[in-house]
């Protein structure tokens with residue numbers, strides 16, 4: 196059975212200028228080092244705004260901090276007349292590891308559909324970046340108990356065209372839209388239901404070996420107080436954290452989930 200290193204990724208969204216971002220990453224690193232954090236046991240990543248990536252990356256490299264970086268988005272295109280877009284080559288040149296694609300805020304406010312998300316995931320792979328592909332249902336779909344089918348259809352569409360090796364090197368984040376930034380956490384059992392279904396679908400479409408390698412994250416109001424219960428579930432390999440990743444103490448507490456009780 197594949198060993199999947201847990202990943203805690205902080206999505207800072209449209210918060211923190213480059214000075215605030217470097218301050219936060221430095222504080223987070225100090226807290227983790229003081230706590231004896233073993234970078235090999237839990238991977239930590241931050242997704243700053245594009246304007247802050249260069250400053251954060253410079254600090255990470257200079258001080259050899261135990262933090263990886265990524266973009267919150269990526270262009271589906273590699274270069275050219277695409278005003279406002281940032282290419283995979285640009286992110287890779289900055290030393291990024293990840294590119295988030297298909298976040299529900301991009302889907303809702305920027306009209307991104309599964310085909311766009313799949314094209315962005317492919318662009319990430321073309322440049323050696325790991326896409327964090329976000330999927331998850333809105334509240335009315337959950338209330339209609341159609342959340343599993345809805346999320347799996349999104350998954351299929353968002354990974355369309357990727358080969359098995361690329362899927363194996365992709366991170367999937369299950370983020371029920373109704374739990375994002377609301378304080379409403381999906382219960383750990385409910386999160387496992389969908390994350391388990393995601394892995395089962397990946398096994399059907401790409402085989403057991405690929406499915407066993409994919410890290411499936413949960414996202415939506417993750418906090419130090421609920422992370423241990425979520426991480427105790429067999430198909431959840433980490434968290435995509437919004438609000439709580441903006442406070443170094445809270446994010447460090449999430450990274451150190453093994454020290455918290457699970458209930």
Ligand SMILES: O=C[C@H](O)COP(=O)(O)O
Nearest residue numbers: 206375376415416437438
């Ligand atoms: O990308 C992160 C998610 O949107 C979760 O955000 P949240 O932790 O503030 O609920």
